[in-house]
Amino acid sequence: MRDQLHELLKKRVQQCVSHSRSSIHTCPKIxxxxxxLSGRSGEIVKAQATGNVIRVGKEKEDVTPVEYRVHFKYLIKQKGIFYLEEEIEERIADFYKGVFVEDREKNPFKDSKKEEVSSDREFEEEERYEYEYDRMKAVQYAEKWWNTYNPAYKKFDVDCTNYISQCLHAGGGPMRGYPNRGKGWWMRSGNWSYSWTVANSMRWYLPSSNSGLRAEEVSSADQLLIGDVICYDFQGDGRFDHTTIVTGKDASGMPLVNAHTYNSRMRYWAYEDSTAYTPNIKYKFLTITDDQ
Known part of the structure; x- marks a missing residue:
């Protein structure tokens, strides 16, 4: 099975830099x-993939599912400028009597709406918390921990908003509201606010906050600066599923983002290649403001 997975990854790497779509194992995501990239005058000029098996599932009707993790690196050229994008994929391959038959990426956001809470918008608090947001420190933190987890914080299965909160805190965003989970923005003593960990709560908290960490909504992605935040409603149903932080810009000045859950860095902000993407996707573009 490992040899077959290795061959599959080789084909996916070749697909990244090939102009042909004739392979039987063509990956739609790639x-x-x-x-x-083509629509942005860009291309993948080199790709690399390393993988490891996480778990071999129980055989059922001669089919054995194998969960594996892949670290992809893409060297991208856009308008004469190069940058490196990286991402981690969690995938499942099915083997029928030991022979590979199908491969698919897991969707980490499928069950994210289980985190719904009734107190998403209870954020008002009078006390003032002065701070100056250090965008570079936030981005440095995002780069350091994009593919690992700071042991000082709790890790979640859907970890995207927890990771973004850590980045914002590293940039100087002050915690407030403890111990009320529906108030403020905080993680402390093994507990946390909804706004710290739940994507939909952060989407409402940042532009609604009247003290401490807060943001202003802007109309388009190109208005964002490094250290700013993008919120994603993949289904377009009004509840936001995912959060990213801007860590760079491409050759056209559009945001590149880092994220957790499926860990990635310097990924194009629109997530058009995500398995969670739908034509109904909606975004919120939030630029962090200082409180002085």
Whole structure:
């Protein structure tokens, strides 16, 4: 099985830099990434993938599922400028009587709406918390921990907003509201506010906050600066599923972002190549403001 997975990864790497779609194992996600890049005058000039098996599932009707993790690196050229994008994929491959038959990426956001809470918008607090947001420190933190987890904080299965909160805190955003989970923005003593960990709560908290960490909504992604935040509603149903932080810009001045849950760095902000992407996707673009 490992040898077959190795061959599959070799084909996916070749697909990244090939202009042919004839392979029987063509990965739709890679084609979406290439199409998105082509529309931005970019291309993948080199790709690399390393993987490891996480778990071999129980055989059922002669089919054995194998969960594995892949670290992809893409060297991207856009308008004469190069940058490196990285991402971690969690995938499942099915083997029928030991022979590979199907491969798919797990969708980490499928069950994220289980985190719904009734107190998303209870954020008002009078006390003032002066701070100056250090965007570079926030981005440095985002780069350091994009593919690992700071042991000083609790880790979650859907970890995207927890990771973004840590980045914002590293940039100087002050915690407030403890111990009320529906108030403020905080993680302390093994507990946390909804706004710290739940994407939909952070989406409402940042532009609604009247003290401490807060943000202003802008109309388009190109208005964002490094250290700013993008919120994603993949289904377009009004509840936001995912959060990223801007860590760079591409050759056209559009945001590149880092994220957790499926860990990635310097990924194009629109997530058009994500398995969670739908035509109904909605975004919120939030620029962090100082409180002085």
């Amino acid at each position: 084609e979406k990434k290439k199409e998105s």
